[in-house]
Structures are given as C-alpha cells and as structure tokens.
Amino acid sequence: MKMRLLLPLLLAIWISAPFGYCSLPTSSCLQPPAKWCSSLDSAVQCGVLKQCLESDFRRSRQTEEPVQVGLYYESLCPGCRKFLTEMLFPTYLLLDIMSVTLVPYGNAQETPVAQKYTYECQHGKQECLGNMIETCIMNMTDMAFPIIFCMESSADVIGSAESCLKVYAPDLSMDKVMSCVNGDMGMQLMHQNALQTKALNPPHQYVPWITINGVHTEDLQEKAMSSLFTLVCSMYKGTKPAACGGSQKLHYKSYCHNE
Ligand SMILES: *[C@@H]1O[C@H](CO)[C@@H](O)[C@H](O)[C@H]1NC(C)=O
Numbered sequence: 266m267k268m269r270l271l272l273p274l275l276l277a278i279w280i281s282a283p284f285g286y287c288s289l290p291t292s293s294c295l296q297p298p299a300k301w302c303s304s305l306d307s308a309v310q311c312g313v314l315k316q317c318l319e320s321d322f323r324r325s326r327q328t329e330e331p332v333q334v335g336l337y338y339e340s341l342c343p344g345c346r347k348f349l350t351e352m353l354f355p356t357y358l359l360l361d362i363m364s365v366t367l368v369p370y371g372n373a374q375e376t377p378v379a380q381k382y383t384y385e386c387q388h389g390k391q392e393c394l395g396n397m398i399e400t401c402i403m404n405m406t407d408m409a410f411p412i413i414f415c416m417e418s419s420a421d422v423i424g425s426a427e428s429c430l431k432v433y434a435p436d437l438s439m440d441k442v443m444s445c446v447n448g449d450m451g452m453q454l455m456h457q458n459a460l461q462t463k464a465l466n467p468p469h470q471y472v473p474w475i476t477i478n479g480v481h482t483e484d485l486q487e488k489a490m491s492s493l494f495t496l497v498c499s500m501y502k503g504t505k506p507a508a509c510g511g512s513q514k515l516h517y518k519s520y521c522h523n524e
Pocket residue numbers: 403404405406453454
C-alpha cells in the first residue's frame with residue numbers, strides 16, 4: 266500500500282528534478298540558450314552561471330560599447346580589496362554593459378637589472394607575489410575575474426589561489442601558474458602593468474585608482490567608489506538594461522504550483 270503511494274511521488278520528484286527547485290522551468294530557460302545569460306537572474310535559474318561567465322555571448326546583444334572600468338590596484342591593499350570584492354565584481358555580475366580591466370601594480374617600483382626587472386611593493390614581497398599570480402592568471406584563463414575575486418575576498422589572498430583555481434578553472438594547475446610567476450612570461454606581463462600604470466594621465470596618487478572609459482577624474486572616482494552601479498548605468502549610451510531600472514526585483518525563489 267505504502268509503496269504504491271511512494272512510487273508516483275518519487276517519480277514526480279524525479280521528473281521535476283532536472284528543472285531544479287521543484288518547479289516548472291522558468292520562462293527564461295524555455296528561451297533559446299543564448300538568452301540564458303541575458304541576466305544574472307536567468308543564469309542562476311537555468312543553472313548556467315559559470316558558463317555565462319565563461320562565455321562572451323552575454324555581450325553580443327549589446328549594440329553600444331560597454332562602459333570600460335579600469336582598476337589600478339595592489340593585491341594586498343585593504344581599500345583595493347574592499348572595492349574589488351564589494352563593488353566591482355558584484356556590479357560586473359549584475360550589469361552586462363560594462364567591461365573590466367584589472368591592472369595589479371599600483372605603487373610598486375620597477376628596477377631594471379641586467380635586461381630583467383625586479384619589483385618592490387608597498388605591502389612587501391607577498392604583495393608582489395599576489396600581483397604576479399593574478400597577472401599570470403589573467404593571461405591564462407577567461408575565468409580570471411572570478412578567481413581574483415575569490416582570492417581577494419579570502420583572508421589569505423595568496424594561500425587561497427590554488428583552491429580558487431580549483432573552483433573556477435580546474436584545468437589550470439597552480440604549477441602552471443607558478444611557472445609563469447617565476448619565469449620570463451610573468452616578468453614581461455608585470456612590465457606591461459608597470460608601463461600601463463606609469464602611462465596614467467593624470468598620474469595615480471593612490472590606489473584603488475579607477476578609470477572610466479580610460480578617464481580618471483576626482484568626480485568619477487568618487488561616484489565609482491560610492492555606487493559604481495549607478496555610475497555605469499548613467500554612462501551607458503545604449504538602451505539601459507532592466508537592471509538599471511531601479512524597480513527591478515531579483516527573483517531567486519521558485520515555487521511549487523498545483524496544476
Ligand atoms: C599573454 O601574454 C602574451 C605576452 O604579452 C600575449 O602575447 C598573449 O596574447 C596573452 N594571452 C592572453 C590570453 O591574454
């Protein structure tokens with residue numbers, strides 16, 4: 266008797282399971298896969314957040330140039346970590362109308378030594394190592410931003426690198442990253458960071474130093490630090506995405522319906 270009742274119940278659960286959350290598939294998942302990444306919401310509901318981050322096709326629907334946000338920072342500077350993890354990365358996830366350029370170097374000093382370069386960092390050798398790890402990761406995977414977010418939000422920025430790689434880029438080994446860090450490639454890439462930072466106009470006076478579409482002003486810096494989201498929405502020239510509307514609500518919950 267009990268088994269009879271149980272079986273249809275199990276079947277019902279099993280049938281609904283592929284759609285997740287014990288509900289009918291959300292309308293966005295019934296649309297072509299190209300639409301699944303159209304918002305953070307639908308990416309989460311369709312279970313493809315990681316794939317959306319990896320792919321570039323969430324940008325393909327945008328006709329106007331994205332708002333370019335540049336961050337000149339140091340891997341162990343507390344203010345930089347706070348901005349990157351609490352403002353920049355969440356905004357990037359919510360708005361598909363921005364692109365992000367990370368330049369870890371900041372107040373570091375470069376010294377040429379016998380056709381090579383050595384580096385000194387404001388927060389010591391560990392910071393130089395953190396800058397270099399992040400620089401190499403940016404050169405080795407499309408998942409660099411989530412990995413750097415993961416590192417910077419950890420209590421141990423450098424110690425967490427390996428586990429952050431395992432989460433977001435399991436095919437990229439820490440050994441591979443470290444051979445970049447300790448080799449010529451890392452040095453070349455860090456030299457590029459140094460050149461980019463030295464080319465800032467006006468020159469940077471502190472970190473985090475923010476540029477919007479390549480421009481730094483005190484006004485833009487202040488607006489970015491207080492609400493990057495509002496700034497990017499206001500600067501985007503194309504049709505504003507729904508996320509910019511202000512009245513949009515996030516729907517993470519799904520419900521079970523009696524049909
Ligand atoms: C990695 O860096 C090298 C040297 O600067 C460059 O040629 C290459 O395009 C970079 N690759 C990626 C994926 O950024």
